[in-house]
Amino acid sequence: MTLSSKPPRTRTESDSMGTIEVASDVYWGAQTQRSLVHFTIGNDRMPREVIRALGILKKA
Template sequence: MAFRIEKDTMGEVQVPADKYWAAQTERSRNNFKIGPEASMPAEIIEAFGYLKKAAAFANHDLGVLPAEKRDLIAQACDEILANKLDDQFPSLFGKPAPVRNQI
């Protein structure tokens, strides 16, 4: 498995190269393996997808976010809502968050 080095206030940590998270999430995965019941609920991840997409459009309408960034954020949110990035939301147990139902 390939890794990249991420840094935070605690120093360096190896993160799997194919994951989007950074140092603090990797530390949590390694240090707090207390079970899936402590992971972020799938409904919250889905809600963040809707929230971030709406915020991107609102900020563009206010003139504080360029259209290119709005579109990139919207694309990422659509991928989250289509369950294409489920493996990017780890539970504290070290497994991906449960797959969400599509609306």
């Protein structure tokens, strides 16, 4: 007899607002998942030059 049960694709996380389903392959928890659901968060990224400049400032 073989068991071919697949692991669940979501997990249940909870915070002060209650429980919420979060994908099992991500590292964030309930609060971040709620933010992704309720707010329009873009995919904008900082330009590489800005990241480099911040690194130089931090090093100084």
